[in-house]
Amino acid sequence: MKHPAQERRRKDGGFTLIELLVAIAILGILGTVAIKEIWGYIDEAKQTATKAKLDNIETQVQMYKRKHNEVPRDLETLLEPDPRNRNRPYLAREDILDAWGNPCVIIQDSDDLGGVFEVVSYGENGEEDDFSPDYGLDMDISSKRPLFAENE
Numbered sequence: 001m002k003h004p005a006q007e008r009r010r011k012d013g014g015f016t017l018i019e020l021l022v023a024i025a026i027l028g029i030l031g032t033v034a035i036k037e038i039w040g041y042i043d044e045a046k047q048t049a050t051k052a053k054l055d056n057i058e059t060q061v062q063m064y065k066r067k068h069n070e071v072p073r074d075l076e077t078l079l080e081p082d083p084r085n086r087n088r089p090y091l092a093r094e095d096i097l098d099a100w101g102n103p104c105v106i107i108q109d110s111d112d113l114g115g116v117f118e119v120v121s122y123g124e125n126g127e128e129d130d131f132s133p134d135y136g137l138d139m140d141i142s143s144k145r146p147l148f149a150e151n152e
Contacts, residue, residue, distance in 0.1 A: 046098075046099035046100065053096075054121060054142065056095065057096060058119045060078055060091050060095075061090075063085075063090060064078060064090055071117045074106060075103070075119075098126075098141070100124045103126075104120065104121045106119050106120075107120055120142050121141045
């Protein structure tokens with residue numbers, strides 16, 4: 001014959017403490033994996049958005065260059081109204097900020113100030129890392145270099 005406490009526990013159909021701890025552990029592991037994946041997508045989206053902004057800035061620099069026959073020394077120049085652009089600025093202040101809120105910069109070849117330039121975001125930390133964008137680091141996003149390496 002069964003003890004009345006055992007009989008009552010089976011009728012209640014509750015979970016034991018061990019079962020609850022195992023379920024919480026499984027949910028925690030699944031949550032960690034999911035957050036890691038989502039965080040990766042968020043970072044990738046920020047990089048893609050920044051690349052699109054850099055392409056837009058480069059287009060506006062090219063327009064400025066056609067009208068003034070020179071590349072602006074910095075992107076702040078594009079924020080000011082320009083008589084050669086119907087007294088409108090080429091860009092708004094938020095247009096020169098990358099997805100992390102850091103300002104993008106224009107890099108020019110010191111030997112050829114009139115023509116060769118590149119628009120760059122230094123990424124999440126917003127600090128120059130002493131590597132050129134040609135080096136191919138993921139930390140720098142450039143208007144000239146593809147964001148993701150093409151599959152071979």
